[in-house]
Every structure is written in C-alpha cells, then in structure tokens.
Amino acid sequence: SRNGQVVAPGVHLPAAGGSGIGDKASPEPSSRPAGEVELDYVGSLDNAAKLIAALHRGEKRLVFCDSRRQVEELGAALRAREVTVFLSHASLSVDERTRSEQAFAEARDCVIVSTSTLELGIDVGDLDRVIQIDSPASVASFLQRIGRTGRRPGTVRNCLFLTTRKDTLLQASGLLLLWSRGWVEPVVPPPGPRHLVAQQLLAVTLQQHKLGDQLWDRQWNGLAPFDKSAAPILRFLTEEGFLDSDGGMLFVGPEAERRFGKRHFIELTASFTAPPQFTVLSGRTEIGRTDPSVLTEERPGPRRLLLGGRSWQVTYIDWLRKRVFVEPADGGGIAKWMNGGVAGLSYALTRAMREVLLGTAPPVSLTRRAEACLAEQRESDAPDTVHPGGTLITRVGSDVRWWTWAGYRANATLAATLQSVTDPLQRPTDSWLRLCENLTPAAWRVARENVGENLVLPDVDRRAVRGLKFSAALPERLAVATVAARLADFESARSVLGESARFQYDG
Template sequence: MTESVTGFDALAASVQHHIVNALGWPGLRPLQEEAVAPLVAGEDAILLAPTAGGKTEAATFPLLTRMSTEDWRGTSVLYVCPLRALLNNLQPRLSSYAQWLGRTAEVRHGDTTAGQRRQLQAEPPDILLTTPESLEAMLVSTVTSPQVMFANLRAIVVDEVHAFAGDDRGWHLQGVLSRLEAIAGRPLQRIGLSATVGNPHELLRWLRGPGRDGRGTVIDPGGIGKESEVRLDWVGTLDNAAEVISRLHRGEKRLVFADSRRTVESLTLSLRDRKVETFASHSSLSVDERRRSEQAFAEAQDTVIVATSTLELGIDVGDLDRCLQIGAPRTVASMLQRLGRTGRRPETSRNMLFLGTQEEEFLRACGLLLLWSEGYVEPVQPPSTPYHVVAQQILGLTLQRRALTRGDLHHDLQSFAPMRSSAVDQIIDHMLTEQFLVQDGELLFAGPTAERRYGGMHYRDVMAVFTAPPQFTVLHGRTEIGQIDPMVLRSEHGKLLAITLAGRGWRVMSIDWNRQRAYVEPWVHGGTVRWAGMPQLLSAPLTGAIRRVLQGQDLDGVALTRRAREQLAELRDEFTVFVGVGDSDVLVPHDRGRSRWWTWAGGRENARTLAALSRVAPGLVGEAPTWDNYSVTLSDEATVPLIRAALAEALERATEGEDVFAPLIDERTLWEVKFGDMIPAELLRDEIAKR
C-alpha cells in the first residue's frame, strides 16, 4: 500500500522548481503545506491565517498545479477581492507566479480603461483578478460574450471571504458564481481566504452554496503564532493622540488605524503640523493619491500612515514596526487583522497600542480587549432574507440571457441559496406586475420600468447591490485628490471654503455643481472635513464585555498605562449605578420624566426588545421611545416586574407564531433599500425588520 503524496511533493514539478529557485524558499509554511493535497484534489476550502500568513500562495500554488497537470486553457481561475486596491496590489505577485507556467494574470475592475478591457477580451488571461461588480458587468455586457469568456472556468479564490459574507456583497457574489457555473457547465472549485473567524465551518458552507457534492475542508494551522504586545492608553483628545504618536517610536514605521475618514484626515494634518512624515489612506481618496501614499510609506522608514479599514485587508505596505489604533474597531476579528500587520520579521513581535480619545471609544476598546483576552472571535453572519439581492440577480440574469423562462432562472441560480426561498415566485410576480419584467408566453424579458429606473449607462446601477452616497470630485488642476461630501461645499455668504483632504489643507476656488466637481488650490490651513455615515451597532458580546469591565473584570494580557488605569477607575465609579451586579436588571429613572433600562444587550437586541414592549405593553414605553447599544428608554411608569411580565407575554406570543419581536420600521427606510422597489412591500418590511 503506497502513501499518498502531500504537501510540497504534491505540487507540479515546475511550481516546485520556482518556489525553490525563483523565490528562494526553503519550504512551505504550515498553512501552505496543509492546503496542497485537498486543493490539488479539487476540494472546496476555507484557508485561515492572519495578515501576511501566506494565504494567497496557499491557494495559488495548488491551482497552478491543477492548471499545469490538467492543461487548463483560457480564463480558468477567478481571484475575487473586496477592494480594487487589493487587486492592484496582488496582480504583480500573481502574474509572476503565473509566468512560471507561461500563463498570465490580469486585473479587471471599475478603474480598468476601455482599452485595457478590449485587450483582456482579445487575450483572456488565465487568472482574472476582479470584483463581484465587474463580474456582473461582464455577464450583462452587450460587447463581450460571457459564454465565450467564462466557458473554461474551473476555480475561484475569494480573498477576505469573511468581508464578503458579512454583507449583501456576499449574496451578490454567490448569485454571480451560480450564473458562472451555469455557463461553464461544471461546479467551480471554491476557495475562501480569511483571517480568523468564529465559525469557519459555517463560512465554508455559505461559500459552497446549496446542493454541492464532494468534500469541503477548513484549513487552520492555528492562531497568530507569536506573542502579542497589546497596550491601552488614555489621551483624551485627538490632538493629544497626535502629540503621543509624534513622540513615540521615532525612526520606526508606524501604521495608525482610525475608524472614520474624518479622524484620518484630522490626525494626518495634526501629525504633519508636528513635522512627522505622514500619509493618509481611505476610500474617498483618489486611486493615484492612495497609491502614492502607500508606495511612499512602503519605501520609507521613519514615517506614519493613517488609515481606515482599507489597509486592514491585506494590502502590502511593507514590514511594519508598530500598529496603533485610535479608539477601537467593533470586532475582535478586525483587531486581529490589524494586529497581524506587525511582527512579520523574525526578530519582531506583534504589537498594538490603543489610544483612547473619547470615553465611548475607550470603553469599546476595553470590552474588545477583554473578549480578545478570552480568545473570543465573532462568527460571520450573512444578512438574512436578502430579497432585494434576489430581485437584482433575477434582473441581472434576464439582461444576461436577454430572454429566459422561470425554469431558466431557477436552473442558473440553483447554487444561490436565497433562490430556494418560497418568496421567489412572489418577487417574480411583483416584477411582472410593476413591469420590471414582461412576459411573452413562457419567456421573460427586461421590462420598461427596469429600463426607466435602472437602464442608464447600460444598466450600470444593476452592477452593484449597494448605493454610494453622492460625492464631489476634488481637483487640483487636472489632478484628482479625492471625493468629499457635497454638504461641506455649501458655504455661508459666498465665502471661499477651506477643506482638508489627503491630510493637506485646500481652498475651494470654484464649484461645478452640474459636473459635481470642486476645484482647489493648496492652503496653509486645514478646514472642514466630513462624510455622511450611518450609526454602527455593537454586538451583544461586546456590550456585555464592556459591562463586565465596568463591573471590575481585569483585562488579562493587556498593559494599561497609568492614564488608562485612572480613566478606567473614574468610569467604573461613574457607571456603578448603571451596570449593577452580574446580569441583574438595572432600571434608572430619567431626569426628563423617562426611565432608562440598561440592558447591555447590543443594538439589535435592544431594537427587538423595544418593538416587543411597544406591541405588548405600549403604556410602558410611552411616546417617542428610543434605544441604543446599551439601553432602552421607557416611560416613568415602567418597573422591572412589569417589564419582565411584558417580555414573558411577548415570548409566549412569539411561540404561537406572532412576529412580536420584529423591530419597528420607519416607512422612509423602505425607499432607501436599493432594488427594494422590485420586491413586494410586505417582503421588504420583513427583510428590514429581520435585519
């Protein structure tokens, strides 16, 4: 009985040769070793490792082996990423690997020029790096033939798969993959690359979709693999944070994360005022501006780059010495991604310094660090009931096929899980009634309402399931700096505005309101900086951890500065009346004739609780009740026994089938859901409530 070949020995000889001679590697990392056998065998998989853990190579080397030994031709591998910048960053590396076999790897996304797209059509790459939105564009294109372009597909790699699965872009991707499998006439091998998540096996089941045969595997060599130095400091203001950063770790390369574009801009400007070489990176900067910042940072030593989560997802900016965080992210998974940016050199350790500038963010950091110290990582949970994505996929497939039957819809979208919902026929019937679709015999076509509402620029609006808020392009001469919220540009009394963008001050010289452009000149001072955003919900585990910290639980494995210890002690005194003991109920009379019930249950649960109380015992909530991540406001008549009795009744009614816990919906939100007009109003309300 012969032993099966595994690991490095299972790779194609040409791939082995170049790993040793071109890369100079003495061997593969544990993740890469473990991934070879199942991926060469064609299994679906989730590969888990921190940032810079070798995930790209763990997926690519086995696929190059299959490409060589099975003689794949044409575009046979898709590599999908959530960010264009990540695709641009990966393309040179994947192209160099593909060249080992005389193959090619190219990028196609929203920044790809018309000439580059024509070149890709004339000479299809063996590996195509792209986004779900660009795949949708290729599928519905009237210029290219998706049947020709995707007929040879064999495998897909989904980088940062957890980022997709956590929102509707993941459902969009799953629908597109189902349509690609219908074109290729075969199941595609699906490989997801992810940082640590709390439910990797469920994530694999989501990635594979329903009804797939064969095995799937989760490959996790385990943990970050290095001791981590994590510290927490309290500095009180963003200006103080800039002062601390300017003085700490001079001569080293520092990456500072902030969770808003506004904070990134303000901090970058403050650091530059202190003569610190500083660069900014966030989604509203132009592509060229981000590239210049990231390239300059990668080549420098004594420097700082301040970024939002755009630099969390694997974009290479070289070896880092230090990672700092203003405030706190909202998940342990994000923290692990950021922590994994450091400690890549053998003689260095992974490190992260949290700088608290506001009390709420400081407490969030405390709760997050408690969860981290306990080894907790959030499960990735795809959004429920994505009815609007079902409608988008139905319209997209109709545009792709030009004409099709209901049976065709179900066939081509058979591995798109939401298509198995009993609501699908209701959605199709609604689309027919409202003439998003029209029917001739058994055939369905795109209708006049779809043309009127989504048909502009060759149905460009159908390509993405999200709607970006309107932004004005900021130009210095012909150079694009980035985009900014148009509300910032509305000055009083005709005064010239000063704005901050890319960490620099600008004076707005003129505004083209029709073309949505603002023309600027450099200015010695910074000015207004603001973008529209939505309030972020915190999870029940995180708010519960914050409560436990306030009740006195220590943060094991986290070094607190003297300022942090003093601030935490003050907050524990301040919140004593609100946290209670253990999980006890805390109802505090409000000074405006209201009471506040401190649940510490997270935003989603509090929304559900308030909805149930409003339906079962409206007298307890009174007029204009509110909820947040930590509490629910109630009328002054509320008592703990009355609240408990009302919730018990709500649970009883829920077991009898009444949706008593569905959050209350503001009718205005129905109009904010993209493609919401293509589904029946009752389904739209149900979708929003369940989310």
Template sequence: MASVSQDKPPFEKGGLGGFAFDQLHPALQHHIVNSLGWRSLRPLQEAAIAPILRGEHAILLAPTAGGKTEAALFPVLSRMLSERWEGLSVLYICPIKALLNNLEPRLAHDAGLVGRRVALWHGDIGPARKAKLIADPPDILLTTPESLEVTLISRRIDHRRLFANLRCVVLDEVHAFAGDDRGWHLLYLLERLRRIAGRDLQRLGLSATVGNPEQLCDWLAAGSAQPRGVINPPADASIPAEVELDWVGNLRNAALVISRLHRGEKRLVFCDSRVRVEELAIELRGLGVRTYVSHSCLSLEERHAAETAFSQGQNCVIVATSTLELGIDVGDLDRVIQIDAPSRVSSFLQRIGRTGRRSGTARNCLFLITKEEAFLPAAALLQLWSEGFVEPIEPPPLPMHLFAQQIMGLALQESGITVADWPAWLGRLPGLATLERGDLQRILDFMLETEILHADQGLLGMGRSGERQFGAKHFMDLFSVFVSPPSIKVFHGLQEIGEVHQSTFILKEEGPAVLTLGGRSWATKYIDWPRRKAYVEPTELRGRSQWLSAGQPLHFALCQAVARVLAREEPPVAFSRRAVEHMAELREAFDWVEPGKTFLIADAPGSLVWWTFAGRLANAAIANALAGEATKVIADHLAISFTGVVDLASMATAIREKVFGKATELALPLDEEFIAELKFGECLPAELRDREMMARYDCSDALAVLASLPMAAIRLRDSSGAEWQC
C-alpha cells in the first residue's frame, strides 16, 4: 500500500479516480486523500467500487502487489458506513495464519481511520483475547476456515449472537482454497453462516493467478442468485520480466551460486519441499551467507523471527516453501530464486510477483536446476509462461465426505439435528447439487448403521463410533479436512522450534537422532512419546528431518509442453551457458520428438517405452490397463516403461484395443494409499467412496487428447546390430 504522504496532496480526480471515487462514503474519501496521502487509485481499485457497492459477488484479479486488498476493503468500508452496519459484519478469510498476522496491522489502520475495528481469530490467539472479542465483537474478523468451524461447534460461543450481523466475506488468495477440499469446506461454512445471519452474504475473492476466472466466480457464488462478475481491468504497463534458467546439478552447487550472485541484495529462495529448504539453509550458512528459514512446520515464533529479521535486513537470504508465495510481507525484495521448479505456472507467477515492486525495477526469477528430472519440467513451465498459459482452477469433484463432516459438525453445533433440518443449513449443496437426494440419504443411513451417528427420537447426534474416531480433544479432528501425518513437536529448552514427522526419530544406528530444523542441526536428548515432544540441543553434526508429503502430479499441459521445448531450437527464456549445453544434450538424446505425437520406442529386446507426455495420472491409468502385457510396467509423468514384452506387435495391438478402444474406460487403481487421502472417507458407503475417488482421479480428458495424437513407429538398432520395428 502507498505510504502516507507528508504534504497530503489533493486527489487527482479525472485520473484513476473520478466518478468511481466519488461513489465512496465521504468520510472514507477524506481519509484516502488526507490520511493515506493517495493521489490516485489503481485500475482494479477503481473498477471494483461500483459492483461491490451494489452488493455483487466478485473475483478481483490483479498482479501481486496490485492493490487487491484495498480494492475490496474500501468499498466494503463504504457500505459499512453508508448502510450503518453494526457488530461483526465482515469476515476476511486467508488460507494461512501467517498471512492473517501480516495483514492485521494494515487492515486495522485503514478501518480505524473511519472508526471501525479489526481483530484476529485463529489457533494462536489465546482464550482471554477470544473472550474479549466474543463480548465485544469487531467490525471485521480475520480468520481461517478451520477457526470458523471451531467457532460454530464450540458450546462456549453463542454463534447466533456473534454472526447475526454478518453481511460480507472476503476470501484472500481464493485460488489456494478453490483447488482443494478446503474450498468446499469453506463454502459449506458460508452456507451455515448464511442461515445464522438470515441473509445471503456478499462474497469477494482476491487472486493474482487464475486461468479460468469466470468458472472460479461461479464456484465462489455457488447457489446464490445475486449478480456476480470478474473484475480484471488491464494492468499498468510494466518492465519486461527478467527470467533465467541455470543448470547447476546439485544443491551444494546451487548454494555456491547463491552465495556468489547478487551479493548485497535481499534474495527469496523457493524450494518445493521442507527437506530441501533445510538442506539448502545448512549449505548457505556453511558458506557464510546470512540465511533465514520459513516453512509451515516451524513454530510461529521461529517463522515470525526469521521473516521479521529478513524484512529488516540487507545482503541476506530467506529460504522458504510455498508459504511465502501467498503475499506475506517480507520487505522490499531484490531477487527471487527458484530451486528446480514448482508444478504450476500459477505458483511461478505468485513467486515472481514478489519482485519488481519498486518503481523502475523489473520482476525477476532465476531458476537453479539441481536434479536431472527437474530440468525439462522447469523448461516446459517457462514455455507455458511464455505462451501466456495459466492452469485452470479445478475444485475436486463430489465432496461427499465433506457432506458427512458437515452433518457431524451441525449435530455438534445444534446439539442434535433432524433429517428434515439439514437441508435448511446445507440445501444449496456446494459441489453436490447434481447428486440424487437418495445418495445423501444413503450416507446418513450408513453413518447410523456404523454408529458414527446416533438417532434418538429422530434427533441425530454423534454415535459411539463417531465419538471414538473424531471426539479426541473436543472433536479437533472435525475442524480440518485434511489427514495430518503423525508429528513430534521439537523443543530446545522451553522454546518450541517446530515439528517433524515421527519417522525422523526412528534410530537406524546407535546414538541420538540428529535432525535439521530452522536451518540448524539438533541432537535429540530425550523423546516424550506420550506427549509427542522431543527435546534437543545444538550440534555440529549434519542431520536430516522427515516430512511426508506427496508431490503434486504435473499438469497435462505442462507434460505436453516438454515435447515442445525439446523440439524447438531456441529456449523460451534466457538460459545460462551450462543450461544451453545441457539442453543440447537432451535434444540430441530426444531428437525423435515431435510435438503432437506419441512415440513407442524399443530400447532393448523385450523393453519398450511409450512416450506419451500425458502426465502421471493418465500414464498410471494406462499402465494399469496394460499390466498383463509385460512382466513389469512403470509409469511416470512423461512415459510408461514396459519390461518383459514378448511381442512388440501384440503390445501395439493391446494399446489400440485396451487404451483407445471404443468401449474402454480407463481408471486408476484405488489402492489403500489413495483412499487414505480422503479424510472422513470412512463415513461413506464403499460404493459412494469409490465413486468420489474415481471422479477425483479422472483422466479422461487427457486420454481423449492422447487418443487423437498419431503414434510414431520408430525403428531402432540394439548393440548387437539387430533391428526391430515398433
């Protein structure tokens, strides 16, 4: 946000302000001009005023640092003043607590100018502070979906009194919600809040990176008859971004490059796993680089200290996961460096958007590729970016398990609910409107049969099985929609450092477990297993921590772009000399690649690789269908490998019939690992649970594109001189 001007110049009407600015409440106009010292509004801020004042639902789009927060806040504050909203009337919801903490001072200042109050409500806010907020609610409450669920379920909070005056909800970084089950959870919570408030709630979503904004807007306004629209005015012309890709081969070399490059500047380095963040931080500190660390498994105090020190320093590096992708203020950055590549163009746009905020500076990002398997995906991602592609946001289909979770939440919220009551709370059924009511009744019947629910004279409450599975610590398991891996909190004395997966402490040799956390190494002194706490002390030994998380599958469009990168002569962005040489080697090895084709390659007798460039999910479905055609079948993002193929001609026939046949319906095998990802899946009958999982891992679109591509037959010669035809 613009800093306060000392001379308080007048507002430039007729520029970016004018008629739109005049629609704001006079008190707010006065403070924008005289207290904030603003001379003009940004394009999004001007365009958002009229539709928000009319009460429309909206998606507000602008590049990072494009003024989205004020674009939503100013007209909402104007409505608050003009329409005399009282009590808690606005919820401002963020995907992570750190972003809420970061936004609170800024929102509190702006709202305070017109006599309105802002407060935080999340898991790190103490009981005494929450009790004061309940007794005297603020006008705007900053919170997360999980904290909202706690508030609704808690018997110590009169949620009807607290939310009675609610009128508007702002969803910051809305794309981070919509792409997974937290989005559906949030929409169900808004349905319950709508019932409590007795009115439809205006919904405003903020984002910098969306490939399908109209569809996202429809998702946000699900079930509402109110007008909705996307607000996405042309952005101001900016200096072209400076993007470069370098091949360094390993993480130690990446640390060496970072230590020598851009000395004296502030550098934000992204890694896409917490393990890599910790390893790189150790390497950088070993090279004398002032290094800070930020990721979700560090304690709040550790993260805040690191982010504050970095924001106030110079000539330093902060190494982070995607937690610093979401707009948290870490000061005025000079450089963004990406280790390997994110799996989405949208993530890259968020990250590069952290730079170039000073007048006359360009957005920039340096890719340092440390692993062979990351080089082509990184180049393909930059190819897509150069083409203007951004992935569409695709909410996971059929969230039936969340319907079950919401029924349990309502049973606790209302101290019992009848079968006739729930449609009044959830009747618009976000994500499930296409289901038959009989399917939903089957879920309720199943939960009663398995004693997850209990019926007493028609009143549904938690049953014995439900209490056993979800009742620990006041039903904490119901608040979040994701399965939490078993973790151990790590302490140095009384100071909490963070948490790691419990497998970190499985001893493989004599001596204490040595782990890395916060970019430092720690030797374990004692583990309190019942309380799930580990006590550590600093050590010079090198350790390694464990966190279990599955990497995101690469988008179909990204895998297809790999073929285009291999086939083109010039790289999509600036490549270092090392990267140019490495790409030349890859192009020579893949000199047969042509975009718009798939390739069957026999690289040895009995071995066959089908290069589909279709992505891991589609390839896994194909591998499952062809499992009987070879002794071993392995799928990855780009290809399917077959070992022990008896007859190549019969394999080609099997592909035509089993993969591309008219009656073929390919699907992923739903093993226990897949099913375990579905929290509350045990609340669904097996047939409905399988239907949901099949819908979520559907790859029919990718397979349809694949079926339209010609398959190239390539004749190869092995080392003995024998030839064969694919």
C-alpha cells in the first residue's frame, strides 16, 4: 500500500503525530491567504445600505447578515433606494426563497441579502462581490462566504466588511487576524448527546415494533454512547412509561405516544426543535413565518410586519392554526425572531479581539473610518479592559469585573468554578464576568488556590433544559448535565486560571 498525500496549496498541516485539533490559535502570523479583503466602519445599518446602493453598480453582490432581522431591515432599506434586491433566510417560505435565488442567478445589477442559508449548497450563479455586514461568528463561516467569489478566470476572492457597531468592528478585526494566520475552528461533536440516545431507543423500538431488553445495544454494535452506558436512560424510559416491558421485550409505551405520537410520531424523526412561529399568508400565497411576539406585543398604530423585504399590514390572525393574513403596506413593519442555541464567541476569537485592542492589526485593507474607530478603542477602552501581562480585574464603584477575554463558554465555566468570588446573579459575557463587590486580593488568591484541577460545569437555566429536544425522556439530572456540558469550556478556563490577574481599581 502507498502512503496517502494531502494536496492543499497554501495550507500548513500539523506535524506528524499531532492531532491538528485544538481551540487555540498560533500567535505567529503565517503568509496571508489569497483574497482582497477590506474592513470598514459605517456606524449603522442605514449607512451600510447607502454604501451598498452607491458602490459597485452593475455588479452582482451577495450581502451576508447574521440575523434574519438584519436581512429584512437591510433589504427594505435597499429597496427604498431603488436597488434591485432579493432576500433569503430560513423564515421565508421555500417558494419565496427559490424565486429570489432564481431571479438573482439570472440578473446582473442586483443584490441578494442572506443569512448563512447561502453559505454553501445553493448555486446563485456568477458572483462579483461578497459584502459582510458586521462579522460572522467563526472563521469557517467566513471561508464559506468569501469562497463564493473569485470563481471566474482572472478574478480573485473578495469580501468587504461593513461594520455597524464598535464591538462588531473589533470582532471582525479579530476574525480576520485568525484568518490571516490560516487558523480555522476544529470540528468537534457536541459532548454527551444523551437526549439523542433516548430518541434513538424510542425510534428503533417504534421501527421494529419491539426491542430485546438485553440486546438493545447491538442495534449500534456497542457504539458509545449507545452502549451499555445508556442503561440508566433505558431504565428511566421504562419506569416513566415511554417504553413498556413484557416477556423480555420492549414496546412503545403510552407516555411516548402522548408526547411524540402526533402525526405518526413525526417528532421522533428530527433531533432538533425550533421556537413556534406563525405562517404569514397574502391571500393563498405563503410569504414566510414570523415570531408570535410580533403579533402579541403592544404597539401604537396598525400592526405591520417586515417580511421578504416588504411591508405587510396584518388583517386577520388565526390563533388556533397559527396563521396570520396580511396585505401589502406602503412602509414600516417589525422583523423579529427568537434565536435558540448557545450564544457567545469562542476562546480563540475573543483572544484575537484582545490582541487587536493591544495593538495588533489584521493584515487587510482598513478604511480611515475603521482605523480611527480602532484607534479610539485602543486609547479609551483598552487601558481598562486588557493588559499584555495577563487578565485584568477592575472596579468602578461597586462594579467589579474580571476581564478574561476567554469567550462565553469559558467564562460561564469560571463563574461556576469560582462561586465564592463571582456574582451569582450575572450572565457572563465573551470578554468579562462580574465578581463580588467586596472582593479583596487576598480573597481572590484563596479562591484561585482552592480550585486546583476541580473545574465545575456551568449553572443551567431550566428553560434551556426545556429547549433540549427529548429532555422529557431523560432523568432530570442527565438532562441538566447534557446542557451544562455544552455550555462548558474546561480547556480554555484552565488556560485563563494559569495566567496572572492584575488588580486595577479606580480612585
């Protein structure tokens, strides 16, 4: 046999024996990847719309946003400026998205505004330019997006970043710093998918009508986590009536029928869930879906929606069937959706943002506006939030913050681990967590010394557990542990604990 060889020009593979997997980025920059990338700070979404309408006329432009609301608001702003614009996001109907994508593929001087739905897998024809509003959350997403351009001979990949806030300018700068070093996030499966074990046990019993109570693990050839370690989950399913046991065989029980049996157990065929939405109809044509809060919140004047980049007047709401009927309106409207999943940036990206605040600039073209905004942040924000020698603990009045720049998951882990000195009512951010207002350097040292290697899983809101599909088919402690494990980042938390912490109090 011959040794395999990976051919990937410009990509530096890990040394032999290394796994290549990790969540830390090398601080040493390598040669910058090919591509024309420009970073701008425009201050608002309306200013972004003005620039997009004025720049690159006659070209086909794909604009990425990182929320459906932003897609709708930008689409409406571009349409108001008489730009030929199409929209694509997950809450638009399939027909609406298909019409937009087909029209965009056939047109020339036009813009399509999209969430990550157009990152990959959909052919939108020959693109001239990619524009990113604010910043994606990962280098992997950026690679997919910039890879939409530069496919014609004689052209290069390109991306223009239009950031609307100071924090997203910093995030985009950190992301481009990682990209310039050839770093990309490792692919890591979610830890401990116990809820999927419960789902699969129910699904295979339904499929085969019965399952041997001593042979069930053979369905997966002993593959973890579907091996004998899943016995506590099977026992819970039997005790709670999700499965019936008779003569050494398991059958679908009444509790499984009650919770998942509607429409021929269709709920067992998908492992994820989504917040409830109302279908929006204009006559018999489905436009898309909207969040129920848009229909229930008190607002002055007529109730209007923004969907598909157009304004719609609500004429009737069918609460039972979750349908809302609309007619075209001359302007205005609300675009809003609830987001699920774990929010927050990674350790690597947040640390890259810290580097930018400390003076490192991403090796891309920065406009004068972007340079001025970053310079202002380095002058006004950096002295109170970053320190080159480690982390920073600051006090402003009674507000004590530990500036870790470790990402949300690591900070949530640190807050749970250092409960004696952290504020129990806080929600950690990507860059800092709140400490007790009476904290002293001596108490801090004691708390750090008592940790050792004993890191603690983050605290879990019970609402987050309910958002985990099939959590009802798990013992409560296992459901909580499953969600907590997805919120934790032990490796990054240990890295932060290994750094020195500098106290910097006002006054």
